[in-house]
Amino acid sequence: MAAVGLGVVGFGAVGFGAVACSDEPSSTTSAPASSITEQVETLDEVTVHRFEYPTPDTADTEQNWAELYLPAGEQRVDSIPLVVLIHGGAWQSALGADIFEPLARDLADRGMAVYNVEYRRVGSGGGWPATFRDVASALDHVAVVDKQFPQITTDDELVVGHSAGAQLAVWGGTRHKLKDDEVGSRPVFRPTRVVSLAGPLDMVYAATHGDDRIVTALGGTPRQVPQRYAMVDPIQNIDPDTPVVAIHGTADRVVSPVNSQRYVDAVVRQGGDAEAVLIDGGNHGSVVTSDAAEYPRVLDIITGASQADVEDVA
8 A cells, every 4th residue: 555645646747637748849829739648647556545624613633534545547537436435333433434444445446436434423522413514524525635636536426334324325415405404414515326235224213123323323212303313314315316225134133124125115115216235144244344255246236336327326
């Protein structure tokens, strides 16, 4: 790995996408097109760049950051698809973005740019509403990253999340439906496709069927704080125009695969595009564990969702 700081990748003396003129004598006329050569940076290996993103309150530099993985190869303008990763861990501080480093590298090895998000969680300053504001802020910061790294494409992009991160990813794809005074509203960056990995996509169902982690993250039960669930529960914020692939292991005992199936059924009822991919025998962690038998299939699904025309994602 070549670990690079916060600066922009060096794009040569003439800059990224600039032109180098021929040795013809200067004149008042433009140089012929044949004498102009585009300068394209080529990376020999995956490089990683860390960004600190601002938040509506005082940001925590230890947690409000994201890392951009750039693939090896030519770095032409608007040539590298971006995948955003949001890690899980029950919205709690025990797990962080480092658990997604293997997935980020595997996707970068497949030619994608990967934006791996860290955020505050319960136990480290997160919970309601900080966790959700952080993720919204991290997603919106993609617009800033795009200006510094013009080789990535951000107009038609994929967000992937696992477990709690899957809830955040699917919610992140539908924030444009929120009212102006709701948490995460008025997004700057809007993904056009989402892959959910073992996500609690029906938060009310999950919370009323024993998932106390959701109750802790939102600061109450659906009966106590219904407006909070209404803001961030994926099944209550469906956008039929945002295709979603919901991957779930049939042996998941942490988040029931019923969550994914209920969500997909609800999207289809509204005329949207969604697909449930149930992996026989897969458990909650195996869908993101690099040495698990199902992991290559998950990589293939993410790769396909990133590269497909949006109408063919689900």
